Amino acid sequence: MSDGQSAVVPGRGRLRIPRRLPSGAVVYIGFVGIFLFFAVTLRDNGFLTIDNQLNVLRQTAFVSVMAFGTTFALSAGEIDLSIGQVVALTAMVTAVLLRDMNALVAVPAGLSVGVITGLTNGLLTTKLRVPSFLITLGMGGIIGGLSRWITNLQPVPVLDDNYTFVFGSGNIGPFPTLFVWTIAVLLVAHLVYRKTTFGRQLLATGGNRIAARYSGINTARIRIASLVICSVTASLAGLLYVGRLHSARYTLGETDLLTVIAAAVIGGTSMAGGRGSIMGALLGSLVMGVLNNGLILMGFSITEQDIARGVIIIVAVALSLREAPEG
Amino acid sequence: MTASPTAPVGPTTGPVALAARGVRKSFHGVEVLHGVDFTLHRGEVHGLVGQNGAGKSTLVKILNGVYAGDAGELEINGTPAVVRGRDEAGKRAIAMVFQEFSLITSMSVGQNILLAREPTGRSGLIDDREVRRRAQAALARVGADIDPDRLVEDLPVGSRQLVEIAKAISQDASILILDEPTASLSATEIQSLSQAIRNLTTHGISVVFISHHLNEVVDICDRVTVLRDGNVTLSGPTSEVTLSTMIEAMLGKSLESALAYQARDVDRTGPPLLRVAGLRNSRVHDVSCELWAGEILGVAGLLGSGKSELLRAIFGIDRLDAGTVELRGRPAHIRNPADALRVGIALVPEDRGRAGLVREHSVGHNILMASWTRYARGGFVDDRAANTAAGSFVEQLRIRTQGLQPPVKTLSGGNQQKVVVAKNLSASPRVLLLDDPTVGVDVGSKREILMEVRELAAHGTGVMLVSSELEVLSGLADRVLVMRDHAVRAVLERSAAGDLSEEALSRAVQE
Numbered sequence: 053m054s055d056g057q058s059a060v061v062p063g064r065g066r067l068r069i070p071r072r073l074p075s076g077a078v079v080y081i082g083f084v085g086i087f088l089f090f091a092v093t094l095r096d097n098g099f100l101t102i103d104n105q106l107n108v109l110r111q112t113a114f115v116s117v118m119a120f121g122t123t124f125a126l127s128a129g130e131i132d133l134s135i136g137q138v139v140a141l142t143a144m145v146t147a148v149l150l151r152d153m154n155a156l157v158a159v160p161a162g163l164s165v166g167v168i169t170g171l172t173n174g175l176l177t178t179k180l181r182v183p184s185f186l187i188t189l190g191m192g193g194i195i196g197g198l199s200r201w202i203t204n205l206q207p208v209p210v211l212d213d214n215y216t217f218v219f220g221s222g223n224i225g226p227f228p229t230l231f232v233w234t235i236a237v238l239l240v241a242h243l244v245y246r247k248t249t250f251g252r253q254l255l256a257t258g259g260n261r262i263a264a265r266y267s268g269i270n271t272a273r274i275r276i277a278s279l280v281i282c283s284v285t286a287s288l289a290g291l292l293y294v295g296r297l298h299s300a301r302y303t304l305g306e307t308d309l310l311t312v313i314a315a316a317v318i319g320g321t322s323m324a325g326g327r328g329s330i331m332g333a334l335l336g337s338l339v340m341g342v343l344n345n346g347l348i349l350m351g352f353s354i355t356e357q358d359i360a361r362g363v364i365i366i367v368a369v370a371l372s373l374r375e376a377p378e379g
Numbered sequence: 380m381t382a383s384p385t386a387p388v389g390p391t392t393g394p395v396a397l398a399a400r401g402v403r404k405s406f407h408g409v410e411v412l413h414g415v416d417f418t419l420h421r422g423e424v425h426g427l428v429g430q431n432g433a434g435k436s437t438l439v440k441i442l443n444g445v446y447a448g449d450a451g452e453l454e455i456n457g458t459p460a461v462v463r464g465r466d467e468a469g470k471r472a473i474a475m476v477f478q479e480f481s482l483i484t485s486m487s488v489g490q491n492i493l494l495a496r497e498p499t500g501r502s503g504l505i506d507d508r509e510v511r512r513r514a515q516a517a518l519a520r521v522g523a524d525i526d527p528d529r530l531v532e533d534l535p536v537g538s539r540q541l542v543e544i545a546k547a548i549s550q551d552a553s554i555l556i557l558d559e560p561t562a563s564l565s566a567t568e569i570q571s572l573s574q575a576i577r578n579l580t581t582h583g584i585s586v587v588f589i590s591h592h593l594n595e596v597v598d599i600c601d602r603v604t605v606l607r608d609g610n611v612t613l614s615g616p617t618s619e620v621t622l623s624t625m626i627e628a629m630l631g632k633s634l635e636s637a638l639a640y641q642a643r644d645v646d647r648t649g650p651p652l653l654r655v656a657g658l659r660n661s662r663v664h665d666v667s668c669e670l671w672a673g674e675i676l677g678v679a680g681l682l683g684s685g686k687s688e689l690l691r692a693i694f695g696i697d698r699l700d701a702g703t704v705e706l707r708g709r710p711a712h713i714r715n716p717a718d719a720l721r722v723g724i725a726l727v728p729e730d731r732g733r734a735g736l737v738r739e740h741s742v743g744h745n746i747l748m749a750s751w752t753r754y755a756r757g758g759f760v761d762d763r764a765a766n767t768a769a770g771s772f773v774e775q776l777r778i779r780t781q782g783l784q785p786p787v788k789t790l791s792g793g794n795q796q797k798v799v800v801a802k803n804l805s806a807s808p809r810v811l812l813l814d815d816p817t818v819g820v821d822v823g824s825k826r827e828i829l830m831e832v833r834e835l836a837a838h839g840t841g842v843m844l845v846s847s848e849l850e851v852l853s854g855l856a857d858r859v860l861v862m863r864d865h866a867v868r869a870v871l872e873r874s875a876a877g878d879l880s881e882e883a884l885s886r887a888v889q890e
Contacts, residue, residue, distance in 0.1 A: 259737030
């Protein structure tokens with residue numbers, strides 16, 4: 053096993069995840085199975101090299117961070133379909149401000165894209181009583197348009213080396229900063245999800261909103277918060293993309309939505325709400341990352357990868373839902 | 380038709396449409412029907428009456444093949460039917476209309492009546508003219524003047540009921556079972572329903588009429604059968620029974636000793652714990668009442684009388700148009716359940732599955748759902764303290780569970796209900812509102828829940844107890860508000876000897 057792999061597994065064991073083993077078990081078995089499959093079939097293509105494994109970790113960071121946020125939204129019985137566009141707008145806003153001002157302005161401004169979008173999504177969902185999937189679908193259109201409009205479809209280069217080091221391009225010891233970010237967000241998200249009153253009320257709200265209301269839980273506030281958290285993780289992913297690619301484009305994050313939701317669901321989070329796992333989301337996004345990586349090493353073309361990924365997502369999600377109770 | 384359509388009342392001499400003999404049924408080893416006989420003549424309207432849990436719905440479900448009976452004989456239109464096997468209700472020529480309508484409101488009346496049986500033309504497309512014609516024919520048999528092209532959502536409730544019945548009989552049913560058909564109808568709508576039922580009987584259709592409203596049963600039905608605890612306690616023509624004989628047959632004399640009233644010393648000298656004044660919204664009309672610490676205030680009334688809605692209004696679920704709620708003389712501004720719990724009012728809702736529990740979550744998390752913030756520091760849950768608290772509630776209420784971990788849906792109905800009670804107690808309420816807490820609960824759990832309610836009152840909690848089970852009110856309540864048509868119609872006090880009989884309650888509710 054490679055370094056990248058063994059660095060993740062002990063952390064998982066210590067934090068002791070899913071309350072429900074069955075739905076968690078699929079993702080572990082699936083991850084190990086896929087990993088072993090590629091380790092054997094692609095052993096001559098460099099799958100097991102440390103470089104390649106670090107690469108997988110870097111590439112999955114964006115999806116992981118967003119999958120943590122999406123776990124919150126799904127657990128509350130909501131969904132955010134605008135995360136891809138939030139990534140792009142955050143990236144554009146941050147890159148423009150890095151060019152014209154500095155990181156102290158650019159980073160908070162970038163994150164505020166997520167805060168404002170999440171608040172708007174949440175308020176519209178709860179006040180208008182329109183399902184969040186419709187609100188966020190519409191919001192995605194608005195935000196996507198804004199990010200194309202800001203720079204008139206032009207990419208914006210980023211030259212701030214301190215910024216790019218911290219957000220995605222640097223290494224701390226052997227670890228890429230992207231990996232450090234993933235672990236940091238993972239820990240915070242896990243603690244909030246599992247150990248706080250907010251986390252418990254979130255699950256109650258998603259599990260049965262009426263019963264939660266009868267129990268004195270402010271369900272509107274919980275649902276709004278879940279959408280803000282989701283949107284902010286998309287903004288963070290946007291900051292990391294800019295740091296990693298040294299530039300911002302309106303196309304960033306465009307294809308991540310499906311992968312992110314798949315990662316969360318494969319990780320044992322219920323689309324119906326009330327059940328989920330942050331650790332599972334990490335595993336889910338690693339499954340997606342390793343699959344992606346394997347497909348590339350197998351020599352599939354970009355279009356073939358898209359088709360293969362679509363098929364795999366459907367199969368993987370179907371498998372992980374089969375064990376869910378009363379699925 | 381060989382029935383005598385000229386004699387609308389009491390065709391007890393006509394041919395038998397349905398005969399059940401010695402029907403038995405057990406659930407989880409507990410027998411709920413102990414050999415029930417039931418005979419329905421052709422063209423007859425037969426009332427089926429009994430308290431909640433008496434076995435009415437179980438019997439009806441065996442008759443139309445939803446449940447398999449354990450023993451007994453069943454004959455439908457002269458042909459023996461299998462009481463022990465399931466078959467489709469349609470094959471038995473029995474149609475059932477439930478309280479919850481099965482109509483698709485966004486579709487037209489005609490489309491609903493012929494749903495999934497639409498006539499098609501030669502092209503294979505739906506023949507709309509034929510749909511309209513057949514719908515009209517079905518409606519005519521009911522005697523309902525409803526345009527088949529109207530959307531169901533534009534119809535008043537009473538007309539929807541008639542459409543539902545037309546839909547049922549259009550499937551060539553000769554026996555129609557109506558489950559509490561008048562629960563949500565106005566007086567004039569009940570009138571036209573009664574007329575529709577009469578129209579059907581002249582076509583040789585037999586009707587089983589389930590109702591809690593005994594007056595209607597006497598008015599509408601030819602015969603009545605009363606069930607109590609899974610036995611038939613009365614069966615005969617309505618011309619020969621009175622309200623009192625029906626009530627006696629429904630209630631019996633068997634009062635459990637656990638339900639015997641124990642006098643409480645309620646100190647009513649000071650200001651009341653809870654004062655509700657002029658509460659008004661669409662479902663509660665100008666209700667006022669007072670509740671003292673340590674008192675159990677019963678609320679009686681039929682389905683739709685507004686008794687549940689009163690509790691919902693106090694608890695901040697339904698919006699108020701007018702009225703005030705005061706706790707210990709101080710106005711409490713309650714706009715939602717969170718406000719109510721903050722000032723110390725908790726509610727055990729009527730429908731525990733929908734409003735009480737997260738079925739997939741653990742017993743522990745359900746108990747703690749209303750009180751996580753009590754067991755937290757800086758937002759972080761102290762799981763040890765929380766679990767200790769949840770564990771003590773499990774013990775106090777004798778919830779039968781393998782620890783706190785199992786999903787609450789794996790518990791029995793009675794134990795699930797105890798979890799809902801525990802959840803509300805965990806918020807340490809000063810006022811506990813209970814909405815029919817013992818319905819659908821086994822006898823053991825029922826006793827334990829009621830004992831707990833007594834215990835709470837003894838320790839100074841004010842309890843408002845809504846119940847559709849009169850024995851519960853008779854055994855526990857110090858006073859009883861009687862509700863009808865969304866308003867309080869009477870307040871029954873105990874006699875000097877502490878008596879408040881079920882008969883008196885039943886009479887007051889039925890008036």
